[in-house]
Amino acid sequence: MQALYAQLLxxxxxxxxxxxxxLGLAVIFGMLNIINFAHGxxxxxxxxxxxxxxxxxGINYWWALLLAPIIVGIFGMILERTMLQWLTGLDxxxxxxxxxxxxxxVQGVFQNYFGSSGLPYAIPDELKGGMNLGFMFLPIYRxxxxxxxxxxxxxTWFLIEKTRLGAYLRAATENPTLVRAFGVNVPRMITLTYGxxxxxxxxxxxxxxxxxxxxxxxxxxLIIVVFAVVVIGGMGSIMGSIITGFALGVIxxxxxxxxxxxxxxxxxxxxxxxxLVKPTGLTGRAA
Amino acid sequence: MPDTAIAxxxxxxATGGNILQVRxxxxxxxxxxxxxxxxxDVKAGEVVTLLGRNGAGKTTTxxxxxxxxxxxxxxxxxxxxxxxxxxxxxxxxMGIAFCPExxxxxxxxxxxxxxMLPPVVREGGLPLDQxxxxxxxxxxxxNSQGTKLSGGExxxxxxxRILRTGASFLMLDEPTEGLAPVIIQQIGHTIARLKKExxxxxxxxxxxxxxxxxxxxYYVVEHGKIxxxxxxxxxxxxxxKLHTYLGV
Numbered sequence: 165m166q167a168l169y170a171q172l173l174x175x176x177x178x179x180x181x182x183x184x185x186x187l188g189l190a191v192i193f194g195m196l197n198i199i200n201f202a203h204g205x206x207x208x209x210x211x212x213x214x215x216x217x218x219x220x221x222g223i224n225y226w227w228a229l230l231l232a233p234i235i236v237g238i239f240g241m242i243l244e245r246t247m248l249q250w251l252t253g254l255d256x257x258x259x260x261x262x263x264x265x266x267x268x269x270v271q272g273v274f275q276n277y278f279g280s281s282g283l284p285y286a287i288p289d290e291l292k293g294g295m296n297l298g299f300m301f302l303p304i305y306r307x308x309x310x311x312x313x314x315x316x317x318x319x320t321w322f323l324i325e326k327t328r329l330g331a332y333l334r335a336a337t338e339n340p341t342l343v344r345a346f347g348v349n350v351p352r353m354i355t356l357t358y359g360x361x362x363x364x365x366x367x368x369x370x371x372x373x374x375x376x377x378x379x380x381x382x383x384x385x386l387i388i389v390v391f392a393v394v395v396i397g398g399m400g401s402i403m404g405s406i407i408t409g410f411a412l413g414v415i416x417x418x419x420x421x422x423x424x425x426x427x428x429x430x431x432x433x434x435x436x437x438x439x440l441v442k443p444t445g446l447t448g449r450a451a
Numbered sequence: 452m453p454d455t456a457i458a459x460x461x462x463x464x465a466t467g468g469n470i471l472q473v474r475x476x477x478x479x480x481x482x483x484x485x486x487x488x489x490x491x492d493v494k495a496g497e498v499v500t501l502l503g504r505n506g507a508g509k510t511t512t513x514x515x516x517x518x519x520x521x522x523x524x525x526x527x528x529x530x531x532x533x534x535x536x537x538x539x540x541x542x543x544x545m546g547i548a549f550c551p552e553x554x555x556x557x558x559x560x561x562x563x564x565x566x567m568l569p570p571v572v573r574e575g576g577l578p579l580d581q582x583x584x585x586x587x588x589x590x591x592x593x594n595s596q597g598t599k600l601s602g603g604e605x606x607x608x609x610x611x612r613i614l615r616t617g618a619s620f621l622m623l624d625e626p627t628e629g630l631a632p633v634i635i636q637q638i639g640h641t642i643a644r645l646k647k648e649x650x651x652x653x654x655x656x657x658x659x660x661x662x663x664x665x666x667x668x669y670y671v672v673e674h675g676k677i678x679x680x681x682x683x684x685x686x687x688x689x690x691x692k693l694h695t696y697l698g699v
Contacts, residue, residue, distance in 0.1 A: 328567070334559040335568055342555040345517050346569035347543030347616070 168421045169300035175417020176410065177306055177375065180313030181207075183409025184368035185390045186397060187317055188361035190405040191324070194337040195357040198248060198259035203390070204383025205267040206362045209236045210369025211378045212274065215285055225288040225370070232370045233363035240362030244355050267384070274380035282377025309371050316367065317406045320360075324402050333357060392435040398445025408446065469528075470495040470620060470651050471516070476525040476535075477675075478508075478515040485511045487675035488525070493620075493653055498646050500654045500662040503672035504698060509655040510552055512672065513622045516653075517549045518542045529620070544572045548618035552625045552655075554609040558598040562589060565597040566612045573617035577648070582611050585641050603634035610641065614650075621645070622653045627661050639664050659693065671696050 185203060192200045213235050214228035223231065243266065251259050291305040324330040336343040336350050344350040369383070376382060389412075397408030412431055420427040438446060471493040478486040486508050493499045501509045515523045518539035527535045534542050543549075548569070557565055566582075566589065583590040586607040592600060600608060606626055613621060623642075627635045635658075642652060642665045656662040662669070663686055671679040673696065681689050 331560055331564045331568055335557045335564075338557050338559060339555055341519055341539070342551060343568075345519055345539040345543055345549050346613075347540050347572050348570060349540050 166300055168418075171417040171421040172414060173300070173302070173306060173310075173417070174420070175414040176310045177413070178416060179410035179413020180310050181368050181372060181386060181409075182390055182393045182413050183317050183406045184313055184364050184371075185386070186394045186405040186409050187320055187402065188364035189390065189394050190397075190399060190402060191320075191333075191364075192358055192361040193399050195333065195354055196244070196248060196259070197256065198251065198263065199256055200361065201260055201264040201387070202243070202266040202270065203263075203362075203365050204385075204387030205270040206236055206240060206383070207365040207369040207372075207386065208274065208378075208380060208383035209239065209270065210366025211285070211373040211382060212278075212369075213366065214370040214373050215283055215378045218285065225374075228370050229367065233366040236366035236369075237359040237363035241355050241359040244358040248358065249351070249354070267387075271380050271384060278380055280379065280381060282379040282382075285373035285378050287374040305374060309375070313368070313371065314410075316364070317409075320364065321402050321406060389431055392431045394445075395435050396431075396438045396445060398447040401445070401447040404445065404447025468495070469493065470530060471653070472526075472528040472531075473512075473516065474526040474528075476512065476515055476523065476527060478511055478520045478524075479522040480511070480520070485520075485675055486515060486523075489515075489672070489675065489677055491670050491677050491680065493651060495651055496646070496649060497667045498642065498652045498654060498665050499668050499670065500656050500659075500666040501670050501672050502656065502659055502662065502693070502697060504696075505657075507672040508675040509672050510624055511675075513549065513624055513653065513655060516542075516622065517547065519549075543569075543616075543618070546573060546618045547620045547622065548613035548616055550609045550613055550621065550623045550626065552628065554605050556597040556600070556605045556608055558596060560597050561593070562595050562597055562600065562608060563593040565608055566593075566615070569612050569616045571616050575619065576617035577614040579615070582614055585614075585644065586611050603630050603637075606630060606634070606638065607641075610638070614645070619649065620651045620653070622655075624655045625657060626654070627656065627658050635661055659697070 185207060189200055189203055192198060210232045213232040214225065217223035217228045217231060218225070247262060248259065251262065287305045291308050294301050294303040295307075324333055332343065332348055332353060336348070336353060340350045372382070393408055393412050394405065396412065397404040412434070415434070416427055416430055419430040469492040473492070474490050476486055476489040477484070489508070489512055501512060503509050511520060514520045516527050518534065518537055518541070523535060525535060526533060529542070529545055529547060532545065534545065557568070560568065588604050589608055589611055592604065597608065598605070610623065610626065626638050630638070639661060642654070645652060646665070654662065654666065663683065666683055668682045669680060669686070670677050671693070679692065679696065
């Protein structure tokens with residue numbers, strides 16, 4: 165039983181990263197119509213920024229949680245202003261290729277300077293140690309990651325579905341021309357949306373640094389699964405991304421316990437099944 | 452369409468100078484040249500209607516004024532300020548509001564969110580209680596999804612949401628299209644009421660029987676140009692000509 169709970173926890177942790185990343189992808193896709201293949205690289209940058217802040221500036225984990233998303237978010241907004249904005253109205257393929265190219269360049273640069281092995285990032289003192297829950301031992305940092313990710317996901321959902329700013333965002337996703345003709349500066353909103361999605365990825369990167377180490381290819385490994393999560397959940401649905409992210413993490417964890425051989429493929433098998441039955445994804449709206 | 456309420460509305464003479472002055476406006480959709488030099492004026496407080504056949508360029512004229520058409524040349528002055536090169540969000544902020552032909556109700560927003568969406572650009576917009584007085588149906592459906600409304604209700608919502616913003620110059624593109632006579636009548640009442648409140652309205656209409664119940668003046672658009680213009684008083688005298696223009 166201990167092993168089962170341990171795998172469930174690993175599943176929830178992975179699910180947290182899936183949810184944060186697929187949420188950002190969904191927001192970006194909705195607004196920019198771009199399948200952001202650079203997402204994994206930006207997630208990795210989040211972890212590296214946390215590493216630099218700590219080792220070059222002596223700035224701790226808690227500040228990194230705030231600063232890394234902002235710094236990487238600004239980097240993302242510069243990408244959007246200088247490159248992505250010119251793809252408006254073109255086929256999805258262009259955005260996919262451009263962001264894929266950006267991902268390769270960013271990862272290549274980091275690999276050049278830092279190799280492929282991981283750099284250590286210590287768990288902050290406040291979150292060291294663990295708790296005995298009776299049925300299992302819970303490392304506090306891991307519990308923190310799950311709870312904090314869930315809170316950030318729900319806050320993002322609230323922002324988009326329940327606030328006035330979110331209403332602009334949803335409306336501009338449907339008809340940017342009309343929203344602009346109402347007096348909203350839509351191009352600026354698009355840039356900020358990209359910054360938000362990228363910031364979520366960077367936040368996931370910071371959260372993952374103490375668990376998975378800081379590696380130039382940490383995002384490249386993860387992003388393929390995240391895209392499968394997005395396909396299963398349905399592009400463009402916020403709550404769908406969150407629920408699917410956590411659920412698939414858990415399913416992966418359970419598979420690791422019951423049938424470890426399939427744990428790396430279960431997500432992709434599910435993706436195929438969902439595509440066969442409901443090509444728009446579980447929560448996707450028909451186009 | 453006899454309409455006593457509208458007959459009661461004072462046919463207020465247009466006062467003040469031109470609020471909108473369009474000169475030699477040309478516009479393109481990609482390669483196709485749609486407007487070939489549109490020129491006309493709208494005075495403050497007037498209801499002016501653009502008439503013309505399908506494809507004549509009426510909608511394109513409104514969209515060009517709103518800054519939605521990418522390539523446009525000539526001059527559009529609003530309150531004496533040149534706006535031909537301005538982006539549509541700037542134009543909206545100057546006090547022009549647009550209600551598109553397809554209504555543009557957002558399906559991912561409920562009625563309340565649709566209604567509250569356009570930002571307030573200046574003071575003097577209609578307060579919500581007056582908007583609900585004009586369109587009581589909307590008040591009952593505030594929590595419905597925007598596109599679950601009937602066609603008439605969607606049209607009311609599309610008009611209602613631009614009344615809040617403080618924009619005093621409204622452009623309505625075929626507000627009666629595809630609606631039942633009783634709804635058309637309600638929209639007629641609304642336009643008359645808005646005129647009384649001091650709004651200036653530029654209307655595009657195919658239905659000139661409806662237009663004649665609300666408009667002060669008409670311009671006829673054909674092949675991307677204004678080919679004629681007359682006041683409501685001259686409508687009867689121009690009826691034969693108008694039938695030829697519109698092919699009805």
